[in-house]
Amino acid sequence: ALLTESVSKPNVHKRIDALAVRLRRRQLIGSREVALEVVRLFRDVVAGARFSPFDQLLAHLEEIGRVLQDAGPKELVVTNMTRRICMLIREEYQTALSNHLAETGGPSGAQTPMQVPQTPSLNRELSGTFMTEQDLPIKSSGALGSIFDLLGHKSAVDGVGRASYGFASTDNSPTASTSSTPIQSPSSSQILQRPSPATLNSNFASYMSDGDQSREEVFSRRSYHLKPVFIEAIQELMDEVETTYRSVGEQALDHIHPGEFILTLGHSKTVEAFLKNAARKRKFTVICAETAPSFSGRDAAVALSAAGIPTILIPDSNIFALLPRCSKVLLGPHVILADGALLSITGSLPLCLAANRMRVPVVAVGGMFKFSPVYLGEADWGMRDLGSPEEVLKSTEECVAERDGDELDETEVLNPYYDVVPAEIVDLYISNLGGHPSSLLYRLLNDMYGSS
Incomplete structure (x- = not known):
């Protein structure tokens, strides 16, 4: 049972359990279908x-996401959608809260302006934008004084004024300082001094009055009226996945340019739509590898050939021989991890290694819902x-042989469905937002899921 079970109605819990069962039994396959x-x-x-409170809704959504992810650990799209929906809802709530506090900022409805703390070493009021000769602690007979003479300024600095800036006077006026030890000028570290982070945090906390905190608590308890805004944000995400x-x-x-030879592996609906639009x-010409043992490359070749695209179907053993004639390799990964690694259909790793050896660029094509903030170590080998x-x-x-009456061990047959392709051998990632190199994926994930 969920810890936040009281948030949703019983019929909704039945839908959650039904989706978890479908994920556990692998009745729902495909990143796009799972995301929808x-x-x-x-x-x-x-x-x-x-x-x-608003936090109760977020806790409920995150708990549902964990239940679904545990039911289908190989479908990281569940985690992607959960985190993205929580971030969208949190952004809508923060926007509404800011507007609410701005409208009810003070007793009369006016918001009190925030005071910026002064820098300790810059607490002297400046009389003007530019410095005049009165602001300098040196007589006009000095080097700087001669510059002000050329600019047409008159010398008006006396010993008292200079002493107030911390410099010893050098003239013979009665008001000149007679101390043998001159007063030291402020050091550069004092001039460039800034408040410490602890001081800034305490000052910022003082700006948030008790009234603002109480209004925020009241707004959080009444945040249920924002459900239409939350539903609209989720609907926009659904439209993005559907299109x-x-x-x-x-x-x-x-x-894609005219006359190219493009090599693909497996049958990805995203790659198919990508090629059909370019055609x-x-x-x-598209070269499709059979992709044994599933032989999904045959389905891709049939679909592309039916769309009028020249297509060549080859066995997997001929990939290395035909790669020099190809201009690029297109892959439709199952999911794209946070470091840029691909979780793609089996056979992708040797294909990408061969393409990297022959200097053929590898391009991964997928929707934004496939970009995951999870690293391979966090995802575990269970995926x-x-x-x-x-x-x-x-x-x-015949798989079990007998020799001298002793039965030998049975042969262990492994059929991995996915390969993990390192980000170092992937040249470009194409999504519905455009092309992205691997070095900028962290900015893309930060915009989608936040810094957390």
Whole structure:
């Protein structure tokens, strides 16, 4: 049972359990389909949620996300959507809270201006924008004084004025300082002194009055009236996921040129839409690898050939021989990790290593919902899926041999469904927002999920 079970109605909890069962039984496959189901569920959860403080809603959504992620540990899109929805809701709440505090800032409705703390060494009031000769502790007979004479300023500095700035007087006037030890001028460290972080934090805390904190607590308890705003933000995210194929396809003409030979692996709907959109105005050839043992490359070749794109289907053993003729490699990864590594269909790693050896660029194509803030170490090895060994080696009685009456150990057959491709051998990431190099992925993830 959920710790925040009272937030949602019983029918919503039934939907949560049903989606968890589908993820656990692998009845829901595909990053886009999983993302859409999760966003729809969260939209219904927010629509029927009963929460008093705003933090209770966030805790409920995060708990639902953990339950779904535990049910399908290989579908990191669940975590992506959960964090992004929580960030969108938090941003809408902070905007509404800021507007509320601005409208009720003071007793009369006017907001009290914030006072900026003064720098300790710059507490002297300046009489003007530019310094005059009166601001300098040197007589006009000095070097700086002669400069002011050239500029037409008159000398009006006496010993008292100079002593007030901390310099000893050198004239013979009665008011001149007679001390043998001159007063030291302020050092550069004192002039450039800034308040410490502790001082700034205490000053900032003093600006937030008790009335502002109490108004924020009242607003948080009554934040249920913001549910239409939250639902609208979630709906915009759903529209973004639904239009991924079209928005990613719009980037195709910037990256595909006439006469190119493009190599693909597996059957990715995003890559298919990307190539079909480019084929409207470009003439190129696509080479599809069979991608054994699933042989999903055959489905991709049929779909592209039906769209009028010249397509060549090759066995996986011919990839290394045909790579020198290719201008780029297109991959549709299952998920893109925080460091830029790809979790892609099996066979992607040897393909990318061969492309890196032959200086053929590797391009990953995927929607923004596939970009995950999770690193490989945090995701654990459980997200690496193992397929049925029947696809690799049929189970027959001949698999078990006998020698001298002793039965030998059975053969262990592994059929990994995903390969992890390091970010160092991926040249470009194309999403519905454009192309991104691996060095700028951290900024993209910061904009999507926040600094947390």
